[in-house]
Amino acid sequence: MLKKVLVVDDERGVRESMRMLLKDYYQVSVAGSGSEAIAVLKDVQPDVVLLDLRMPDMSGIDVLQSIKAIDPNIEVILVTAYATVDTARKALRLGAFDYLTKPFDPQELESIVRRGLERRIDALRRSATLEAIQQDYRTLRKEVELAKHQMHTHVRDTIYALLMSLELRDAYSGKHSMAVLWLVDQFAQGLGVAPDDRNRIRRAALVHDLGKIGIPEDILNKPEPLSPTDQQVMHTHPRLSEEIITNVEALADLGPIVLAHHERWDGQGYPDGLAGEAIPWQSQVLAICDTVHAMSSERCYRSRLPEHIIRRELAAQRGRQFNPAYVDAMLAGTLISDIHSAENAGKMVLTSQQIRQVLGEPTSHESGIAAMLATLV
Numbered sequence: 421m422l423k424k425v426l427v428v429d430d431e432r433g434v435r436e437s438m439r440m441l442l443k444d445y446y447q448v449s450v451a452g453s454g455s456e457a458i459a460v461l462k463d464v465q466p467d468v469v470l471l472d473l474r475m476p477d478m479s480g481i482d483v484l485q486s487i488k489a490i491d492p493n494i495e496v497i498l499v500t501a502y503a504t505v506d507t508a509r510k511a512l513r514l515g516a517f518d519y520l521t522k523p524f525d526p527q528e529l530e531s532i533v534r535r536g537l538e539r540r541i542d543a544l545r546r547s548a549t550l551e552a553i554q555q556d557y558r559t560l561r562k563e564v565e566l567a568k569h570q571m572h573t574h575v576r577d578t579i580y581a582l583l584m585s586l587e588l589r590d591a592y593s594g595k596h597s598m599a600v601l602w603l604v605d606q607f608a609q610g611l612g613v614a615p616d617d618r619n620r621i622r623r624a625a626l627v628h629d630l631g632k633i634g635i636p637e638d639i640l641n642k643p644e645p646l647s648p649t650d651q652q653v654m655h656t657h658p659r660l661s662e663e664i665i666t667n668v669e670a671l672a673d674l675g676p677i678v679l680a681h682h683e684r685w686d687g688q689g690y691p692d693g694l695a696g697e698a699i700p701w702q703s704q705v706l707a708i709c710d711t712v713h714a715m716s717s718e719r720c721y722r723s724r725l726p727e728h729i730i731r732r733e734l735a736a737q738r739g740r741q742f743n744p745a746y747v748d749a750m751l752a753g754t755l756i757s758d759i760h761s762a763e764n765a766g767k768m769v770l771t772s773q774q775i776r777q778v779l780g781e782p783t784s785h786e787s788g789i790a791a792m793l794a795t796l797v
């Protein structure tokens with residue numbers, strides 16, 4: 421129950437008469453000066469202050485401002501023998517609830533204190549409601565963040581599962597994706613590609629052939645060259661890859677890169693027949709690395725090609741299948757010969773944890789946030 425009243429007046433007689441009139445209903449404290457009132461304010465924690473406007477040490481207006489600075493919800497009633505319209509206006513503007521003129525009528529005193537308390541109760545109720553609403557909002561936000569985090573984790577795990585099932589259906593594709601990831605990373609580093617873009621190409625490399633999950637197994641693993649019909653089916657995989665990842669928020673930015681990874685510089689590629697710089701440059705990088713690794717791998721329809729043949733093939737496709745600049749960069753470097761030693765050293769095999777990281781697994785920092793959110797909610 422709110423009932424603490426602080427009476428501030430330098431005249432002892434006024435203080436005492438107010439105290440006597442109010443003490444049966446409220447818990448009344450008194451202060452004989454403005455500075456004393458401010459000094460005891462935190463201890464007394466009054467709900468209503470009856471404040472003399474004229475005191476020797478501080479004016480009532482100054483004390484009013486100090487009280488409001490400490491707690492704006494304390495209701496202050498100014499008491500004055502010299503009430504003027506100006507003073508009253510100023511007091512109300514500074515947050516006083518009302519004013520009482522001396523000599524006061526006991527009933528008027530009781531009434532004005534009661535109204536002050538009612539207003540105080542209303543204000544506290546409003547701020548409690550506001551606090552409750554804000555708390556609800558904070559809780560809701562945490563729940564939304566946590567749900568988003570969990571959904572992101574589930575989606576990433578689904579993509580990981582798709583990659584694993586693709587590897588089961590076609591062992592080459594799984595290993596190939598990881599090898600291309602290593603290759604594009606090395607190649608992009610040599611080209612001086614910025615870290616963010618390198619990271620983007622790495623992620624694209626991992627999922628570029630994900631659409632092969634939708635290609636029949638007998639076509640995927642066919643030992644002889646594909647028939648035109650089989651080729652048509654096979655050529656749907658970039659779009660399938662794009663469709664799968666476009667639905668995943670964390671990977672959606674890779675869509676255009678993945679879609680164009682079988683486009684050719686001369687416009688004879690698929691699925692859209694884009695040519696030259698119309699092909700995203702990341703797709704061009706992916707395409708040359710994809711082919712270099714494919715040529716240096718053992719396939720069900722042929723054995724791995726020796727380095728000099730790979731180099732000759734690349735040179736032949738300069739300006740045809742590939743961007744001439746990237747062919748030059750690839751031929752100028754040692755990546756083609758490095759592939760085998762990197763493969764033998766196990767550099768092209770990623771752990772499930774590393775794969776999840778490439779797919780956007782939360783960092784330990786993010787996991788910390790998620791754990792914190794989970795605790796707080």
Ligand SMILES: [Fe+2]
Pocket residue numbers: 628629657658681682
């Ligand atoms: Fe592909």
